[in-house]
Amino acid sequence: MVIDPLLKQAQGVWETLAALPVSFPLAGGTHVVTSPASQLAPPSWAGIVVLGDSAIVTAPTDGAMQVLRRILTRVPTGSLTSPEAIQAVLPVSEVLGPAVLGYVSRADFRLVPADGSVERIAPGHQDLMTFVKSVPPEDAGESGMDEITSAAFVVRHGADVVAAAGFRAWPAQVAHLCVLTAPGERGRGLARKVASAAVVQALAEGLLPQWRARPTASRKVARALGFRELGSQLSLRLNQEELRLDDWPKGVTLSP
Template sequence: MDLIRRSSPESLLDAAALAKLLPAADPIGTADLLFAERDPEQSPIRAAAADRIKTASMREGVSPAEWDESGIEETQRRWTADGPAGRTAAIAGYARWRSELAQMAVLAHPQHRGAGCAYAAAAVATQEALGEGLIPQWRSRQGNEASRRLAQHVGFTQLGIQAAVALTRQ
């Protein structure tokens, strides 16, 4: 623990650097933590509650790694936005953490990124979370600038950083 006490604050906010300070630790990753406190602007693209068919369509349209990183699988409430041809273009939702946080999850189909569909779904999910009295939290892996830009466009503000490591038994 002395090594951690003597470490710079920057190294404690970097999962790889933190793992090197701890015995038997593997880095999971470092994420920016963003929060929203007011409803986002409405999108001209309509988003609606997701059903199993639209959720499955979205899952089939992205890689397993993208699906996993998005966190959509863990969400209890989801909304989708369709692209111009009526196919599912984006999905967003949230998982309730404890009694006050809504952990946001958003994913856009690769062919529809930058078209506003992810914004539409994320805006509705954020509005719904706020309507439930929850604090929407968006965790964006550091380096995922598209996710961070989308969060800021929806109205999220960065208030923290999370460095996660997995401690293994020796």
């Protein structure tokens, strides 16, 4: 069996975030475990991560794990991060995602020359925070720019920051990329410039760049830089009252 080194490295990241011993099945399929401290999802939620043909799932309690194992190991791997597919077979109160997971190796990275327009400033710099507050809240939240731990790489229009990128240090030597462009400045290639500078910094520090995104435009930027979409992530807040019932899935025929 030929092993994709980048896929194996990405799987190792999420195995670490699961916060207890669990691995992506080598021959495909799904492993489900109980892990209250899992970082695959918010506290008390269930987390699903699919990478390649395999998946790992963490549940907040043993009871939830038993239901998820019974149901999700019979769901095709390709459907595990589809909210519609999961809500059809489980009592779900709320979902986050799905988000596509992209990664890039040093060999595959496609550098975008900064041509002197990209400036490096400190994380939390007043100009950066002013920029983050100036965009729609949903854009700011999606970007995560207010949580970066690296330097910020920015482009200005006059004195104002109009595009920025950086990364947040994650466990397992990961640089989680964060990118934000002002709505009126999009379509000019600024996201690629600042993101490229952030990836250069991440690789220089020996980190694995990770791009987690839902918007099509963001995914397009990642692909332009050489990121490969290796999988996806979905978080579930389960309805605990309904989860106690033993008749899930209700009236749904699952693939064997």
